[in-house]
Amino acid sequence: MKYTSQSVAKPYFIFALILLAGEILFGLLMGIQYIWGDFLFPLIPFNVLRMVHTNLLIVLLLFGFMGATYYLIPEESENELWSPKLAMITFWVFVVAGVLTILGYLFVPYAQLTELTFNNLLPTMGREFLEQPLPTKVGIVLVVLSYLLNVSMTILKGRRTVITTVLLTGLLGLAVFFLFAFYVPDNLIMDKFFWWFTVHLWVEATWELILGAILAFVLIKVTGVDREHIDKWLYLIIAMTMVSGILGTGHHFFYMGAPEYWLWIGSISSAVEPLPFLLMVLFAFTMARDRKIKHDNEIALTWAKGNAVMGFLGAGVWGFFHTLAPVNMYTHGTQLTAAHGHLSFYGAYVMIIFTVISYAMPILRGRPHGNCAKAQKVELTSFWMMNIGMLGLTLALSAAGIVQIMDQRVGTDLIGFMESQESINGIYMVRAGFGLLVFTGLLTYFYSFFVKEPAKS
Amino acid sequence: MTERITKSMAKNIYYGGGTFALMIFIALTFDTVHQIPKRSNQQNMTESVVAGKKLWEKNDCVGCHSIVGEGAYYAPELMNVFQRRGASDETAFKAYMQGWMAAQPLAIPNRRKMPQFHLTPTEVDNLSDFLIWTSKIDANDWPPTIEG
Ligand code: HEM
Ligand code: HEM
Ligand SMILES: [Fe+2]
Numbered sequence: 001m002k003y004t005s006q007s008v009a010k011p012y013f014i015f016a017l018i019l020l021a022g023e024i025l026f027g028l029l030m031g032i033q034y035i036w037g038d039f040l041f042p043l044i045p046f047n048v049l050r051m052v053h054t055n056l057l058i059v060l061l062l063f064g065f066m067g068a069t070y071y072l073i074p075e076e077s078e079n080e081l082w083s084p085k086l087a088m089i090t091f092w093v094f095v096v097a098g099v100l101t102i103l104g105y106l107f108v109p110y111a112q113l114t115e116l117t118f119n120n121l122l123p124t125m126g127r128e129f130l131e132q133p134l135p136t137k138v139g140i141v142l143v144v145l146s147y148l149l150n151v152s153m154t155i156l157k158g159r160r161t162v163i164t165t166v167l168l169t170g171l172l173g174l175a176v177f178f179l180f181a182f183y184v185p186d187n188l189i190m191d192k193f194f195w196w197f198t199v200h201l202w203v204e205a206t207w208e209l210i211l212g213a214i215l216a217f218v219l220i221k222v223t224g225v226d227r228e229h230i231d232k233w234l235y236l237i238i239a240m241t242m243v244s245g246i247l248g249t250g251h252h253f254f255y256m257g258a259p260e261y262w263l264w265i266g267s268i269s270s271a272v273e274p275l276p277f278l279l280m281v282l283f284a285f286t287m288a289r290d291r292k293i294k295h296d297n298e299i300a301l302t303w304a305k306g307n308a309v310m311g312f313l314g315a316g317v318w319g320f321f322h323t324l325a326p327v328n329m330y331t332h333g334t335q336l337t338a339a340h341g342h343l344s345f346y347g348a349y350v351m352i353i354f355t356v357i358s359y360a361m362p363i364l365r366g367r368p369h370g371n372c373a374k375a376q377k378v379e380l381t382s383f384w385m386m387n388i389g390m391l392g393l394t395l396a397l398s399a400a401g402i403v404q405i406m407d408q409r410v411g412t413d414l415i416g417f418m419e420s421q422e423s424i425n426g427i428y429m430v431r432a433g434f435g436l437l438v439f440t441g442l443l444t445y446f447y448s449f450f451v452k453e454p455a456k457s
Numbered sequence: 458m459t460e461r462i463t464k465s466m467a468k469n470i471y472y473g474g475g476t477f478a479l480m481i482f483i484a485l486t487f488d489t490v491h492q493i494p495k496r497s498n499q500q501n502m503t504e505s506v507v508a509g510k511k512l513w514e515k516n517d518c519v520g521c522h523s524i525v526g527e528g529a530y531y532a533p534e535l536m537n538v539f540q541r542r543g544a545s546d547e548t549a550f551k552a553y554m555q556g557w558m559a560a561q562p563l564a565i566p567n568r569r570k571m572p573q574f575h576l577t578p579t580e581v582d583n584l585s586d587f588l589i590w591t592s593k594i595d596a597n598d599w600p601p602t603i604e605g
Contacts, residue, residue, distance in 0.1 A: 034531070037569035042562065045572045046531050047520020110517045111574070119515070126514025128528055186507045188587075189497045189594060192527060193489060228464060235467035242475030246482050255599030256525045259492045263597065265485070269478075329601055333526035333534060408604040416604055417533035418569070 003074035005081035012067030019060035026053040031432040064353035077158025097139040162231040167213035173206030189257035205245040224293035244272035274316030284308040297370025300359035310347030336401030375451035385441025392434030509587025534605030539592040
């Protein structure tokens with residue numbers, strides 16, 4: 001660790017991992033309720049399990065991004081963090097707000113929660129991924145603002161690099177597009193249209209900048225490749241992101257009440273969206289090939305490569321499957337959508353968190369050369385368990401989606417939703433099985449933190 | 458391929474291409490916002506429809522169902538439930554909805570359950586009006602079949 005203030009990253013990383021365990025646990029509970037409808041009902045209805053699952057995901061990614069930023073910004077700008085104290089206050093505010101929100105979901109019926117949290121003043125609740133009560137949403141804005149302030153001040157007084165510029169642009173975009181969460185028109189279609197400004201422009205534009213910047217930072221550190229070279233790749237990746245991802249929002253406007261021209265614009269632009277993810281794969285593997293140093297922390301590079309590959313599969317390949325309008329006509333809102341949502345979020349965003357943690361955490365714990373060989377071996381095992389688990393889960397959901405489409409949407413011999421879902425039960429059991437593998441993989445990953453270092457000779 | 462591209466070229470594509478895409482996106486946003494009222498028959502969006510939307514959100518219906526293809530996939534798509542269960546007849550559909558909401562949760566073992574929301578008959582009517590309005594939106598002929 002070059003700067004003492006980098007250590008504020010540690011609690012952010014730890015908390016992100018705790019939230020990830022919660023997220024996957026609730027995923028498993030949902031996976032079981034999918035098969036046995038009486039499981040946990042009426043104690044925790046499905047919608048509550050789901051909002052806990054998805055909101056934990058979003059919040060853990062925010063914690064992860066923040067940890068990554070606090071770690072890399074001082075090193076990149078060659079300067080201590082502007083205010084480590086503010087970063088710690090923000091941490092605790094976010095933890096308390098997050099925990100209270102989840103407890104609210106679990107212990108207060110949702111309708112009552114809307115009343116208790118002044119939703120009638122400015123209704124924003126009850127929309128997918130944006131279920132948070134108003135005070136939580138305001139809290140997120142304040143936390144993000146204080147974080148942006150801290151990061152900007154640090155960058156301003158220090159060295160400026162392409163990585164910090166790209167990262168800061170991504171973070172600003174994250175903040176700006178979250179503001180659409182507060183705009184809820186009475187017209188459902190208008191509401192949906194702007195809802196995507198937050199959801200799509202996060203994961204397929206601004207977050208890709210954050211992802212690219214963190215990936216570039218880790219690659220510089222573990223391969224020792226020349227910065228000029230890395231910068232060029234980073235610019236190329238984010239250039240392709242911007243060119244395809246912004247108008248690519250149109251792939252959500254095919255069949256929701258928006259005008260016809262989106263059928264063309266959305267299809268063509270988003271068909272290019274896999275390109276930046278493909279470039280990330282080439283980037284990671286080229287840098288690994290041309291590396292100047294052999295860092296002892298080998299597992300960090302493995303995560304970086306895996307991140308690029310799984311992100312490409314989830315976002316690029318699975319995204320492409322349903323992104324052309326004529327195909328989306330049949331796949332829109334099916335288990336195929338869920339399949340893509342899982343592999344993309346995991347491959348691109350959860351794995352970049354693993355990547356940066358795998359690189360930074362050993363250093364934060366006073367192990368500049370990475371963890372010992374045994375710990376890295378355990379971590380590698382968890383890498384494969386989680387990746388195979390998520391791939392299996394995605395394939396199962398894809399199979400479920402295809403059956404669902406054939407049952408409900410193709411031909412004349414149609415059957416209804418509930419009947420079709422019942423016939424898919426077997427596939428859902430396979431999904432739950434792979435989910436269990438993911439969870440076991442995560443526990444294995446946690447165990448790798450506790451493997452004892454051999455005594456120093 | 459990437460050898461021939463320099464850092465400054467890549468940087469220019471990022472700023473130039475990004476700005477260009479953003480400009481088009483903003484222009485199309487204005488046009489879409491202009492067209493949505495017509496395509497969604499905003500003139501038919503009565504107070505009851507708006508009240509129905511608020512109830513839809515207050516009870517987080519979208520946490521299990523999808524509507525116009527978005528939401529969760531645990532329970533049926535509801536954009537065309539008016540056609541599916543009401544045969545496009547408003548009186549029949551409203552009567553069906555009163556019965557359906559009152560009957561939850563169905564006592565069929567291991568079937569996926571819908572909670573009891575304790576809504577008043579007026580509130581259920583609001584939800585029906587909201588779903589009827591939604592069913593008439595011009596969504597480029599989606600959903601492809603009655604089963605949603
Ligand atoms: C890491 C990046 C990405 C993430 C995290 C992501 C995540 C998601 C999620 C969660 C949904 C479901 C939203 C809902 O609940 O309605 C979705 C939908 C969709 N995504 Fe992505 N996505 C990513 C990249 C892409 C890319 C690159 C493409 C295209 C090549 C794509 C194409 C689509 C399409 C067409 C839908 C709509 C599916 C439907 O009609 O039901 N996504 N995405
Ligand atoms: C044990 C593993 C997991 C299981 C069994 C599981 C299960 C589920 C289920 C049942 C849903 C609801 C689908 C519906 O609405 O009907 C869901 C939604 C979702 N989960 Fe998971 N999940 C798991 C892990 C994950 C992980 C690791 C991530 C992210 C990295 C994730 C991200 C999501 C997202 C984004 C959605 C919303 C999808 C959409 O709207 O299309 N899940 N999950
Ligand atoms: Fe998208």
